[in-house]
Every structure is written in structure tokens, then in C-alpha cells.
Amino acid sequence: MSLxxxxxxxxxxxxxxxxxxxxxxxxxxxxxxxxxxxxxxxxYVHYEERHFVHAAQLLRLNGLPTQALGSRASRxxxxxYGGMSEKSGTLAPHEGEIAVVAGHGxxxxxxxxxxxxxxxxxxxxxxxxxxxxxxxxxxxxWEALKAIHDYRWIDVSSKGVLYxxxxxxxxxxxxxxxxxxARPEPLWAFVDFDPAGLGIASCLPVDRLQxxxxxxxxxxxxxxxxxxxRELFAQQEPQWGSTLDRAKARVVQVAWKALKxxxxxxxxxxxxxxxxxxxxx
Numbered sequence: 001m002s003l004x005x006x007x008x009x010x011x012x013x014x015x016x017x018x019x020x021x022x023x024x025x026x027x028x029x030x031x032x033x034x035x036x037x038x039x040x041x042x043x044y045v046h047y048e049e050r051h052f053v054h055a056a057q058l059l060r061l062n063g064l065p066t067q068a069l070g071s072r073a074s075r076x077x078x079x080x081y082g083g084m085s086e087k088s089g090t091l092a093p094h095e096g097e098i099a100v101v102a103g104h105g106x107x108x109x110x111x112x113x114x115x116x117x118x119x120x121x122x123x124x125x126x127x128x129x130x131x132x133x134x135x136x137x138x139x140x141x142w143e144a145l146k147a148i149h150d151y152r153w154i155d156v157s158s159k160g161v162l163y164x165x166x167x168x169x170x171x172x173x174x175x176x177x178x179x180x181x182a183r184p185e186p187l188w189a190f191v192d193f194d195p196a197g198l199g200i201a202s203c204l205p206v207d208r209l210q211x212x213x214x215x216x217x218x219x220x221x222x223x224x225x226x227x228x229x230r231e232l233f234a235q236q237e238p239q240w241g242s243t244l245d246r247a248k249a250r251v252v253q254v255a256w257k258a259l260k261x262x263x264x265x266x267x268x269x270x271x272x273x274x275x276x277x278x279x280x281x
Contacts, residue, residue: 195244
């Protein structure tokens with residue numbers, strides 16, 4: 001027979017807990033009637049040691065582990081059992097993973113290390129302990145992270161910058177927050193020049209946030225002065241305005257003042273066309 005995930009879980013709990021009885025639910029009644037695992041008596045099914053042995057044998061015959069693997073199990077572990085999908089009850093595909101780009105000046109185990117252009121590295125906070133850098137830069141958008149080498153106006157001032165994707169529905173922002181909390185480096189934020197982007201920056205530790213990575217204010221004011229830029233501001237200001245009014249980081253306060261004066265935003269993608277190498281200090 002092929003056991004369903006519910007039936008598999010029932011047998012695994014039976015083997016592990018070794019209860020003297022269980023309510024006569026569908027699974028308990030099914031295994032009692034069909035396989036003699038447990039003796040039905042009214043509203044309950046009663047168990048003896050031989051029933052637990054039989055349950056374990058049935059699991060093994062179906063190529064299944066006798067104990068649940070647990071939510072932290074890898075797909076490789078699950079794949080060892082022919083009777084279950086490698087996706088069943090295991091970690092999500094990107095659990096614990098963080099996407100980064102290592103700029104020039106970073107190190108790996110003490111040796112110089114940098115990511116090739118347009119290549120992201122997916123790792124974990126634990127593995128990234130081996131990476132040395134001068135600054136961690138949180139990047140709002142995935143496309144901007146992949147193209148970070150093309151933003152030639154970004155002035156890193158000879159610092160080794162580890163660019164870290166802030167996260168989405170695939171790469172959890174919670175893992176990024178844990179990485180930030182576990183490391184001591186100063187922080188930069190490369191975000192959209194709009195209320196939501198500044199809101200992301202305002203959530204970073206105030207005492208470590210050194211800089212918002214933007215082109216020159218004059219260029220951004222001109223580039224954002226259009227219908228799309230004004231829509232960005234108008235759509236996001238109701239949600240983020242009060243939060244940004246209370247922002248404590250000086251760099252966020254300065255950017256919010258400039259954004260409110262122009263009342264028009266600018267996405268990171270549009271910043272690709274900014275001239276020169278004159279990022280804001």
C-alpha cells in the first residue's frame with residue numbers, strides 16, 4: 001500500500017509516543033481494522049507493545065522513517081526514504097538563505113574575494129561569518145542587487161562593501177535582520193528614493209546607519225520630476241509619512257526632507273542612468 005501523509009504521521013506518532021489508547025478516529029480505526037494495529041473497544045483503540053512493533057514494520061515496508069524528520073530536515077535527508085517526497089515536511093527551499101554580492105575589498109577566510117559582475121551569491125548567515133567586509137549595504141530590490149556593478153556612480157571610498165538583498169517572499173527579511181544584528185559593521189542602505197524605500201532604511205539600527213546610497217540630489221530631483229515620480233510619492237506617503245516624520249537616523253531625516261520638498265520619488269532602476277561617481281555622503 002501507499003500511505004498518505006496523514007497515515008504516515010499517525011503511525012510515526014504511535015511508534016514514538018507508545019500510547020496505551022487513542023480515540024477511535026479514522027486513522028486509528030483504519031489501521032486497527034486493516035492491519036490489526038490496535039484493538040477497538042468502543043470510543044477507543046487500545047495498544048500493546050506488539051502494535052508499536054507492527055506499526056514500525058509497516059512504515060519500513062513502505063520506505064518511510066519510523067520517526068518524523070522534523071521541520072528542520074533537509075530535502076536530501078528526506079530523499080533517502082523512497083516512500084516519501086523529498087519535499088514532505090522538510091525545510092522550505094530557501095530556508096535560512098541570504099542573497100549577497102561581495103564588492104572589491106571583501107575577504108573570504110582572510111583571502112581577497114569579490115563577486116563577478118551580475119552574479120549574486122546565495123548563502124546563510126552562518127556561512128557568511130567567513131566573509132570580511134568594512135560595510136554592509138542593504139539593497140532593496142533584487143534587480144538592483146544583480147546589477148550593482150552597473151551603478152558606477154556609487155562611491156565606496158575604497159571600502160569593502162558586502163551588498164545584501166533585503167529579502168522578499170523567497171529570501172526572508174528576518175534572516176537578513178538576524179545577519180545585521182549578529183555583525184558589527186556600519187550599515188548603508190541602497191533603496192528606492194520614495195517613502196517605502198526610506199521606510200526600509202529607517203528600520204535599520206540607528207546607531208549603525210551611516211549612509212543612504214543615492215546619486216546627487218540635483219540629479220534625482222530632475223529625474224523624478226514626472227508623473228510616475230509624483231505617483232510614487234502620492235501612493236506611499238499616507239502609509240509611511242508619519243513613520244518617516246519620527247525617523248531618528250540623520251541620513252533618513254535629510255532624505256525625507258528632500259523627498260517631501262520635491263514630492264516625487266525615484267526607483268533604483270532609474271538611478272542606473274545617473275552620471276559620474278558622486279554618491280551622497
